[in-house]
Amino acid sequence: MERRGAVPHAPQESQLADSVPNTALRAARIVRRRRVLMVVVRRLGGYVLSIWAAFTVTFIFFHLIPGSPIDAYAQQMENQFGQQVPLSSQVIAFWNKEFGLNGNVFEQYYRYLTNTLLRGNMGPSFIAFPEPASELIFHALPWTVGLFGSAVLISWIMGLVAGLLLAWFKDTVVAPTLTTLALAGAQIPYYLAALGLVFLFAFILLWLPQQGAYAASLTPHFDFRFIGSVLKHSILPGCSLVITSFLGWAISTRALVVSIMGEDFLLYAEAKGLRTGTILRHYVLRNAMLPQITGLGISLGFAVNGAYLVSYIFNYPGIGLLLVNALTQLDYNVLEGIVLISIVTVLTANLLLDLCLPLVDPRIE
Amino acid sequence: MRSTHWDGRLLAGMVITGLIVVVAASEPWLAPFWSGAAGPTAVGIFASWSHPQWAHPLGTNQFGQDILALTLLGLRNSLVVGLQAGILGTFIGICVGFTSGYFGGTVVDEALRTVTDAWLVIPSFPLIAVLAAFVRNLSVTELAIILGIFSWAGAARAIRAQVLMLRSMAYVDMARLSGAGHIAVIGQELLPNMYPYLGVGLASSIMGAIGSLVGLSIIGLGQNAFSLGTLIQYGLSEGVLSIGFSQIIVVPVLILIALFVGLNLINVGLDVQFNPRLKGSKSRG
Amino acid sequence: MSGALLETRSLSRVFWQRRLGRPVQVRAVSDVNLTLGSSGGEVLSVVGESGSGKSTLARLILGLDRPSAGNVFYRGEDVARFVGAKRRQFRREVQAVFQDPYAIFNPFYTVDRVLAQPLRRFHLASSLHEAQQRMEDSLRAVDLRPRDVLGRYPHQLSGGERQRVMLARLHLLRPQLVIADEPVSMIDAALRTMFLNILLDFRDAGMSCLFITHNLETSYYLGGNALVLYQGRVVERAPIDRILHAPKHPYTQMLVSSIPVPDPKKRWKTSLPESAIESGETVGSAGCPFLVRCPYAMEVCRRQDPPMMSVGDGQEAACFLLADRGGVRGSMAPMCKAEESG
Numbered sequence A: 001m002e003r004r005g006a007v008p009h010a011p012q013e014s015q016l017a018d019s020v021p022n023t024a025l026r027a028a029r030i031v032r033r034r035r036v037l038m039v040v041v042r043r044l045g046g047y048v049l050s051i052w053a054a055f056t057v058t059f060i061f062f063h064l065i066p067g068s069p070i071d072a073y074a075q076q077m078e079n080q081f082g083q084q085v086p087l088s089s090q091v092i093a094f095w096n097k098e099f100g101l102n103g104n105v106f107e108q109y110y111r112y113l114t115n116t117l118l119r120g121n122m123g124p125s126f127i128a129f130p131e132p133a134s135e136l137i138f139h140a141l142p143w144t145v146g147l148f149g150s151a152v153l154i155s156w157i158m159g160l161v162a163g164l165l166l167a168w169f170k171d172t173v174v175a176p177t178l179t180t181l182a183l184a185g186a187q188i189p190y191y192l193a194a195l196g197l198v199f200l201f202a203f204i205l206l207w208l209p210q211q212g213a214y215a216a217s218l219t220p221h222f223d224f225r226f227i228g229s230v231l232k233h234s235i236l237p238g239c240s241l242v243i244t245s246f247l248g249w250a251i252s253t254r255a256l257v258v259s260i261m262g263e264d265f266l267l268y269a270e271a272k273g274l275r276t277g278t279i280l281r282h283y284v285l286r287n288a289m290l291p292q293i294t295g296l297g298i299s300l301g302f303a304v305n306g307a308y309l310v311s312y313i314f315n316y317p318g319i320g321l322l323l324v325n326a327l328t329q330l331d332y333n334v335l336e337g338i339v340l341i342s343i344v345t346v347l348t349a350n351l352l353l354d355l356c357l358p359l360v361d362p363r364i365e
Numbered sequence B: 001m002r003s004t005h006w007d008g009r010l011l012a013g014m015v016i017t018g019l020i021v022v023v024a025a026s027e028p029w030l031a032p033f034w035s036g037a038a039g040p041t042a043v044g045i046f047a048s049w050s051h052p053q054w055a056h057p058l059g060t061n062q063f064g065q066d067i068l069a070l071t072l073l074g075l076r077n078s079l080v081v082g083l084q085a086g087i088l089g090t091f092i093g094i095c096v097g098f099t100s101g102y103f104g105g106t107v108v109d110e111a112l113r114t115v116t117d118a119w120l121v122i123p124s125f126p127l128i129a130v131l132a133a134f135v136r137n138l139s140v141t142e143l144a145i146i147l148g149i150f151s152w153a154g155a156a157r158a159i160r161a162q163v164l165m166l167r168s169m170a171y172v173d174m175a176r177l178s179g180a181g182h183i184a185v186i187g188q189e190l191l192p193n194m195y196p197y198l199g200v201g202l203a204s205s206i207m208g209a210i211g212s213l214v215g216l217s218i219i220g221l222g223q224n225a226f227s228l229g230t231l232i233q234y235g236l237s238e239g240v241l242s243i244g245f246s247q248i249i250v251v252p253v254l255i256l257i258a259l260f261v262g263l264n265l266i267n268v269g270l271d272v273q274f275n276p277r278l279k280g281s282k283s284r285g
Numbered sequence C: 001m002s003g004a005l006l007e008t009r010s011l012s013r014v015f016w017q018r019r020l021g022r023p024v025q026v027r028a029v030s031d032v033n034l035t036l037g038s039s040g041g042e043v044l045s046v047v048g049e050s051g052s053g054k055s056t057l058a059r060l061i062l063g064l065d066r067p068s069a070g071n072v073f074y075r076g077e078d079v080a081r082f083v084g085a086k087r088r089q090f091r092r093e094v095q096a097v098f099q100d101p102y103a104i105f106n107p108f109y110t111v112d113r114v115l116a117q118p119l120r121r122f123h124l125a126s127s128l129h130e131a132q133q134r135m136e137d138s139l140r141a142v143d144l145r146p147r148d149v150l151g152r153y154p155h156q157l158s159g160g161e162r163q164r165v166m167l168a169r170l171h172l173l174r175p176q177l178v179i180a181d182e183p184v185s186m187i188d189a190a191l192r193t194m195f196l197n198i199l200l201d202f203r204d205a206g207m208s209c210l211f212i213t214h215n216l217e218t219s220y221y222l223g224g225n226a227l228v229l230y231q232g233r234v235v236e237r238a239p240i241d242r243i244l245h246a247p248k249h250p251y252t253q254m255l256v257s258s259i260p261v262p263d264p265k266k267r268w269k270t271s272l273p274e275s276a277i278e279s280g281e282t283v284g285s286a287g288c289p290f291l292v293r294c295p296y297a298m299e300v301c302r303r304q305d306p307p308m309m310s311v312g313d314g315q316e317a318a319c320f321l322l323a324d325r326g327g328v329r330g331s332m333a334p335m336c337k338a339e340e341s342g
């Protein structure tokens, strides 16, 4: 059978070779930039959509539960006067208006969305009427975020180091035992750790304060005594978080590092005669960091709603204590606000992760 | 696949959890030893605030109730509610996870996965607490149902991943060629290979439910279920630590820690023992 | 075409895969037409390298996967429309042997299940005793001792034994058509011949076979017609001896030339000379799919996808090299009709 050679066209291409790359590169860059923009827009769209969905579900939830702020008010009156007080229609209308319960459901929903989403206004609080619920929440938020945010960070770093050590010494006798212990303890709720610490330190060892965020005799001032008091008061609640979550980080880091150490390129690095420290730092840690950074982001998102009970047990003026107080007084708007702020932080942390990870991870475009 | 070697962690977890369960289950026979025939909750039978002694190994409280008997009762209730909620949560998780995984990649899967992911983001504790606070006189069963409804998402996600993996196995194709329908494939081919994972799902659902239940009790909600958290709450409000009755808090806390350790060891052990990768390499030899 | 046992018309299956985080389309099976006549005992081989879409084609024909476009007809009826009794009959009459003799067994059950389950579901035995009897007969028919197999778990059998259990399953069910997806690629050479011989016995007993392989020799051993698949497309079809001795498509030539020859002086050829197209050059979707690997690529190959062109003797290939010989016929007429192979 007769066979034909290829049509000679290669030379023409090589003549063009000098001028092509520049324009091609520029075109490629523009295309990539446009694609990045598309991704960002899509992520932002998804974020807005999930926020809307979460707010809607929360609205439905709070409308479906029995009881209303009016009932709660009547209850409060009853407690105050020791008998049932019939509420006049003016009073009912007043409270209905205050709590945005006038009009039909769609009007209420519209008002709710515009108030909460656009103005960050969750209506008046009940505990401290007429102070807005958002005010109470934003007073509590810094304490929670400061304490638990730093606790998450500290436990993350400790876990990373511990996991690395456990993996590095995995062939010794001690490390597997410690790993098993860590595995066993990783799921213990924070509040059990908190109760254990209260018992140990505040009553047996009597070292550390176990109530409040700073000594009662002090007023918030930016001076050393006040900061010292804040730090001292944060040790026990912070530790109760760090103890158990650090175990979780240690386990996941260990698993990651063990699987990385089994890979070929490490053998190659060792064969090249690199020192242990160099291998650890440049190969193992770098590869183990990425999933752990993702995990850290997710945990930070949960910092607001991870440990309500710890805050309550230590009487720490964070979101948890506010939640318990609002619960006992059936404070609708504050409760709704706490739920909303928790959802918003989780979703926002996820969004930031999605947008920032590509900067760190070379594998994602 | 039926390896006779048992993972040590699985064994340890089963022993710890088993012991706790046995003690809790025998509460109706054990408690009367210390509380008398009137039951653990009867008030004023014994002297108030008596320190530990032979007749009352953990002493009595303000109302003259035997603390040991109360602890046993709280343990039993915590476990019962946890088990009910855990079973409900696992059941929902199985239904959602299986459907989602079996129809993986379709609109059904997409929808169920969105709901699952959303459920995982929702701050469940405040919502449960709000429900418990607003619905007065929540019965124990209602409480269990609420806790179950809030604890299925993790199980669903794990089961979906597993089903997705199993679904692509050639033996599923083989079963379909043998005339099996969707139900038969799910029930006879996929489910039996999922048992260990269902165990994992159940244990984590139970842990979640008990964690929330005790948490609720600690802040004084869900009073109809007298749990270990109720004792802790009582202890905290009476300041028992400073008057030398710390056992009211410490004993429940220790029991709970042991329970969480036991359940988590079971989880880890099941995963190791039935890990498909390890299993495959062992049995092919 | 109403006389055909199996026919596919423009069968296509597109998968969405994620590459570097972005969804891309993979045409696993693209516009495949094939026919297997209804006279019984016919073999049609499908040859292609790994990733060419062979398994996807098998799953589409078996109704385990839905085509993105096109249809599969069994005895003139669309497989996708089968429900109820029709579907059951199709399941009973069309069976499969798969590549991996381990994965087809559910580790939770004993191996009996692959034999007992169809007996039960298709109501093929009137009593438990009869079922047991038939299972043992079938195992003996493939040289297995029933007591070595029944009641055992899959991991207790060797790969060859497991694959022979699948043959026993064919003996038991006596399907009209079997789709064999690389059945011998994971068992060793001695068993391979035995397996193929048993398959030939079944063929002589009237069972038709779609035999999928990446190995031209095994399909030569079975005889009949063959079609060559490249990136989901049929690039050549002919009786298997024509494929081996007078391949027309450059890809088929490459496959044939890479068959190891038992001659110590001759080096095994692994590939044809360098492609005329510079590697890395992207090719538009319009051109021939083989363009980048083809040593004879022409200008027309970039612009146009070559249609099937007949070269006579029941052979046709999709290559412009044949254009001036037979002329562009663009015929899609299946070449593997019953009358030709009879």
Ligand SMILES: Nc1ncnc2c1ncn2[C@@H]1O[C@H](COP(=O)(O)OP(=O)(O)O)[C@@H](O)[C@H]1O
Binding pocket: C015, C016, C017, C026, C027, C028, C048, C049, C050, C051, C052, C053, C054, C055, C056, C057
């Ligand atoms: N379920 C699936 N999802 C996505 N892509 C698939 C799937 N099955 C097969 N493919 C793709 O289709 C192509 C053909 O695969 P396959 O039919 O298994 O080829 P072969 O059996 O010839 O090796 C491959 O590129 C493969 O990646």
Ligand SMILES: [Mg+2]
Binding pocket: C054, C055, C056, C099, C182
């Ligand atoms: Mg294949």
